[in-house]
Amino acid sequence: MRSNGLQNKRMLYNLSTSLIKKVYTAFVVPTEREDPVAVGFDMYPQLLFCCGLIFGDFIKCYFLTVKILNNRWERIVPFRDYRYLERQNLHYMLQQRKITLAESEIPTHWYNIMADMPNKPLPPLHPGTQQPIDAEALAPLFPMELIKQEVSTEKWVEIPDEVRNLYSIWRPTPMFRAIGLEKALGTQSKIYYKYEGVSPAGSHKPNTAIPQAYYNAKEGIKKIATETGAGQWGSALSFACQLFGIECEVFMVKVSYEGKPYRKIMMNTWGATVHASPSNLTNAGRSILEKDPNSPGSLGIAISEAVEIAATHDDTKYSLGSVLNHVLMHQTIIGLEAQKQMEKAGDYPDIIVAPFGGGSNFAGIAFPFLQDKLTGGKNVRAIAVEPTSCPKLTRGVFRYDFGDTVGMTPLIPMYTLGHNFIPSPIHAGGLRYHGAGAIVSQLLKDGIIEAVAINQTECFEAGIVFARAEGIIPAPEANHAIAEVIRQAKQADAEGVSKTILFNLCGHGHFDLASYEQYLAGNLVDFEVSQEEINNSLAELNTPVI
Numbered sequence: 001m002r003s004n005g006l007q008n009k010r011m012l013y014n015l016s017t018s019l020i021k022k023v024y025t026a027f028v029v030p031t032e033r034e035d036p037v038a039v040g041f042d043m044y045p046q047l048l049f050c051c052g053l054i055f056g057d058f059i060k061c062y063f064l065t066v067k068i069l070n071n072r073w074e075r076i077v078p079f080r081d082y083r084y085l086e087r088q089n090l091h092y093m094l095q096q097r098k099i100t101l102a103e104s105e106i107p108t109h110w111y112n113i114m115a116d117m118p119n120k121p122l123p124p125l126h127p128g129t130q131q132p133i134d135a136e137a138l139a140p141l142f143p144m145e146l147i148k149q150e151v152s153t154e155k156w157v158e159i160p161d162e163v164r165n166l167y168s169i170w171r172p173t174p175m176f177r178a179i180g181l182e183k184a185l186g187t188q189s190k191i192y193y194k195y196e197g198v199s200p201a202g203s204h205k206p207n208t209a210i211p212q213a214y215y216n217a218k219e220g221i222k223k224i225a226t227e228t229g230a231g232q233w234g235s236a237l238s239f240a241c242q243l244f245g246i247e248c249e250v251f252m253v254k255v256s257y258e259g260k261p262y263r264k265i266m267m268n269t270w271g272a273t274v275h276a277s278p279s280n281l282t283n284a285g286r287s288i289l290e291k292d293p294n295s296p297g298s299l300g301i302a303i304s305e306a307v308e309i310a311a312t313h314d315d316t317k318y319s320l321g322s323v324l325n326h327v328l329m330h331q332t333i334i335g336l337e338a339q340k341q342m343e344k345a346g347d348y349p350d351i352i353v354a355p356f357g358g359g360s361n362f363a364g365i366a367f368p369f370l371q372d373k374l375t376g377g378k379n380v381r382a383i384a385v386e387p388t389s390c391p392k393l394t395r396g397v398f399r400y401d402f403g404d405t406v407g408m409t410p411l412i413p414m415y416t417l418g419h420n421f422i423p424s425p426i427h428a429g430g431l432r433y434h435g436a437g438a439i440v441s442q443l444l445k446d447g448i449i450e451a452v453a454i455n456q457t458e459c460f461e462a463g464i465v466f467a468r469a470e471g472i473i474p475a476p477e478a479n480h481a482i483a484e485v486i487r488q489a490k491q492a493d494a495e496g497v498s499k500t501i502l503f504n505l506c507g508h509g510h511f512d513l514a515s516y517e518q519y520l521a522g523n524l525v526d527f528e529v530s531q532e533e534i535n536n537s538l539a540e541l542n543t544p545v546i
């Protein structure tokens with residue numbers, strides 16, 4: 001505009017001065033707008049005015065964006081128009097929906113909560129000797145750098161430049177103010193969500209797949225074996241491995257393999273080999289199939305198969321998509337970005353909610369804020385949401401247990417339903433895991449975090465409310481968080497208070513539409529595990545009691 005000469009400049013001057021008068025009676029809606037709708041023109045040294053017009057069928061209002069020297073953009077809506085929208089019950093449209101960060105704001109370090117925990121988790125034990133395991137014993141399974149991260153108590157661990165660079169394919173991820181959901185619920189509370197479904201694999205899982213593949217590649221590893229439940233982790237690792245030229249072999253829980261064929265094709269597209277688990281390719285798989293030829297599989301069984309492949313092949317390592325300390329630490333990139341975004345929104349969460357399988361996306365969003373609780377006196381609540389069909393946090397026991405079904409992994413101090421527990425085939429495949437990571441288990445034991453279990457029909461109902469209000473169709477795992485967010489918002493309304501709630505929308509549900517189809521047809525059933533089933537599974541444990 002500036003180049004179009006004096007006439008345009010004068011026109012904009014007149015427009016701007018008339019708008020300045022409106023500012024006097026304007027409603028100022030703070031935003032972080034960095035891309036104003038029209039090119040700016042600097043009339044005064046301190047102020048830069050931009051304006052845009054929005055015409056709808058029945059809405060006509062001016063949006064004037066003012067950049068004040070402190071670099072904050074403010075969207076100014078003439079008071080008259082604000083009142084008009086308010087009368088139409090549309091004033092929520094003026095709130096900013098998306099809070100974004102620049103690529104340069106991708107965090108440079110992961111946060112390691114071990115440094116701030118009042119009680120550190122007990123050490124992992126060797127599966128054979130049941131004595132504390134040393135780093136060397138893990139070397140057949142993991143590259144040394146990841147083993148170091150697993151036992152590290154350093155508060156900040158630098159993210160390698162190569163990893164940060166690959167993160168920038170989809171990071172920073174957006175944070176949304178859930179304006180539509182708030183309106184649908186009619187709640188006084190403010191709801192925000194961090195959306196991890198924008199990653200190539202569609203979930204938070206590449207946040208750890210990329211660094212895991214990177215550290216393996218640096219040590220010259222040629223192949224990685226892994227398990228996957230819903231297919232999200234397998235997709236993420238397939239994507240990461242092909243970036244580093246590593247072969248990837250995935251054992252996919254049979255019930256998901258059959259129910260989600262497109263996840264398998266996605267992995268194949270990224271060059272991975274995928275087997276339904278239990279398979280007859282491993283001793284672990286064969287032993288399960290002998291007992292139950294129709295076994296639907298479980299994450300625990302698939303882990304046994306992948307670990308066996310890694311342990312019996314020199315050129316192959318194993319990679320886990322959750323539970324372990326280093327995995328949880330890689331995921332803190334979510335919460336570290338979210339902290340910056342909440343700051344930009346001028347807000348801070350009272351409650352943080354995330355679904356819980358082994359603990360990685362929950363840790364990812366919650367741990368950086370828990371740092372404020374552990375070291376800065378903030379009173380933030382972090383709630384992990386698990387399915388009622390697999391309630392290790394709310395109904396399990398805290399003791400040493402194996403990470404897999406067959407008993408090949410180190411013994412980890414965890415909340416567990418017993419490594420033989422095979423959860424019912426609910427649609428949130430990523431939450432069908434018998435145990436929880438050591439760090440999250442210790443935090444729960446110490447009352448620093450909370451947990452709740454919710455039925456799958458309530459979760460799908462919540463997911464549909466969300467999809468209709470916000471547009472995004474969530475992964476069935478993420479629906480668990482949404483169900484709890486709705487409960488919390490309703491509870492706050494009943495108490496007459498407004499809460500700021502942040503949740504992790506850890507993935508989209510584009511490959512989970514068969515489960516939505518079942519819900520919409522009224523065919524989805526709840527699986528509430530009986531106390532007898534839990535007792536029977538726990539009775540089989542001969543692992544050390546804590």
Ligand SMILES: Cc1ncc(COP(=O)(O)O)c(C=O)c1O
Nearest residue numbers: 232322357358359360361430507
């Ligand atoms: C979309 C999604 N959310 C959540 C989970 C649960 O895992 P975690 O607790 O490690 O985040 C999974 C696991 O596969 C998943 O795919």
